[in-house]
Structures are given as structure tokens and as C-alpha cells.
Amino acid sequence: MVRLDRIYTGGGDAGETSLGDGSRVSKLDPRIAAGGAVDETSCCLGLALASNPPTAIAEIIKPLQQLLFDLGADLCVPLPAPDQKDLLPARISPEHVARLEKLIDHFTDQLQPLSSFILPGGSHAAACIHMARAVCRRAEVDAIRLHQQHPLNPSLLVALNRLSDLLFVMARAANNNGSNDVLWQPGAGLPPTPSTQQ
Numbered sequence: 136m137v138r139l140d141r142i143y144t145g146g147g148d149a150g151e152t153s154l155g156d157g158s159r160v161s162k163l164d165p166r167i168a169a170g171g172a173v174d175e176t177s178c179c180l181g182l183a184l185a186s187n188p189p190t191a192i193a194e195i196i197k198p199l200q201q202l203l204f205d206l207g208a209d210l211c212v213p214l215p216a217p218d219q220k221d222l223l224p225a226r227i228s229p230e231h232v233a234r235l236e237k238l239i240d241h242f243t244d245q246l247q248p249l250s251s252f253i254l255p256g257g258s259h260a261a262a263c264i265h266m267a268r269a270v271c272r273r274a275e276v277d278a279i280r281l282h283q284q285h286p287l288n289p290s291l292l293v294a295l296n297r298l299s300d301l302l303f304v305m306a307r308a309a310n311n312n313g314s315n316d317v318l319w320q321p322g323a324g325l326p327p328t329p330s331t332q333q
Contacts, residue, residue: 165281170210172274176267176298177203183263188309192260195238195305199298202231209291210278227291235297242304247313256317257310264309268302271295 150162177200184196205227212223255265275295278287307313 165277165284166210169274169277169281170207172270172277173203173207173210176271176274179263179267179270183260183267186259186263188260192305192309206291206294209288214286214288226288227294229290232290232293232297235294235301239297239301239304242308245312246304246307252319254317254319257315261306261309264302264306268299268306271299271302275299
């Protein structure tokens with residue numbers, strides 16, 4: 136169990152931080168950026184949870200926040216060399232990916248068919264979940280950028296991709312299974328001119 140009895144240590148005052156294996160890196164390191172985006176995704180889901188979403192969605196958000204912490208841990212602890220022991224007891228696995236895919240299918244089966252792209256909005260919960268989806272996409276891009284420099288657990292990358300897909304269908308589910316989605320109307324992007332008449 137993690138115990139935090141001091142929040143500030145001064146160890147990051149020079150712009151560096153520690154990874155899960157004890158190594159020190161710049162706070163500008165791609166690994167830190169990816170981990171930050173994963174944390175931000177969880178924060179958005181926390182807002183969605185605080186917005187009193189439907190019970191079926193809340194029951195999914197809670198374990199997804201736990202999963203995001205597991206994803207963050209997988210990012211934070213570099214993969215071991217072939218002759219070294221892995222310092223992380225458990226990493227994201229194909230089983231995690233399969234579970235996310237089952238959830239995507241579950242929500243998709245209940246949704247109204249799409250006739251257009253949709254805009255983030257509708258209910259408060261849906262808007263928060265859409266925000267989480269967008270941040271999750273950024274986390275995936277950050278992780279891919281990191282993977283080009285330092286190999287990552289392949290299941291981690293797939294899980295981030297599936298998670299953003301799941302958040303898309305969950306946002307639609309939070310909009311009364313899509314019936315309250317805000318649809319994109321091509322060419323309708325010019326706000327009206329304010330009237331000068333009193």
C-alpha cells in the first residue's frame with residue numbers, strides 16, 4: 136500500500152522527477168507528458184462522476200479510473216531489460232483490452248444509429264465524458280511518441296485506443312443513448328450577427 140505523509144519534497148524543484156524504477160528524468164520527458172495526460176483523463180472522469188450520471192455509467196467510470204491508474208503505473212515504470220526482473224507486479228494485458236471491447240459492444244448495442252458526427256455536449260455527464268475522450272486521445276498520441284523512443288507494453292497502447300472508443304459510446308449513452316446528442320450541421324458554424332434593434 137502506498138503511504139504519502141509528505142506532499143512536497145523539493146526533489147522536483149530543478150525540473151526533474153523520479154520514474155517508478157527510481158531513475159530521474161526531466162519533467163519535459165515524453166514519459167511524464169503521457170502520464171500526465173492519463174491522469175488528466177481520470178480527472179475528467181471524476182468530473183463526470185460528480186455530475187450524477189446514470190447509475191449504469193457511474194458503475195463503469197469508477198473501475199475505469201482504477202484502470203487509468205494502472206495505465207499510469209505501466210507508463211511510469213520502464214520495461215525491464217531482457218535479463219532484469221520487472222519492477223511492476225502487473226502490467227496492462229490483452230485481458231484488459233478484451234474487457235474494454237466487450238463494454239464498447241455493450242453500449243453500442245443500445246445506441247441510436249448516427250446520422251452525422253456529434254459535438255461534445257448534451258448532458259453535463261456526457262460533456263465531461265467527451266472531454267475525457269479527447270484527453271485520452273492525446274494520452275494515446277503522447278504514448279505513441281514515447282514508444283518511438285522507448286518501447287512500451289503493446290497492450291498499454293491498444294488499451295488507450297480502446298478506452299477512447301469506449302468513452303465515445305459512454306458519452307452517447309449519457310445522452311439518453313444518443314437521442315439527445317448534439318449533431319454537427321455542416322456550414323452552420325457562423326454565429327448570428329447580434330441585432331442592433333432595441
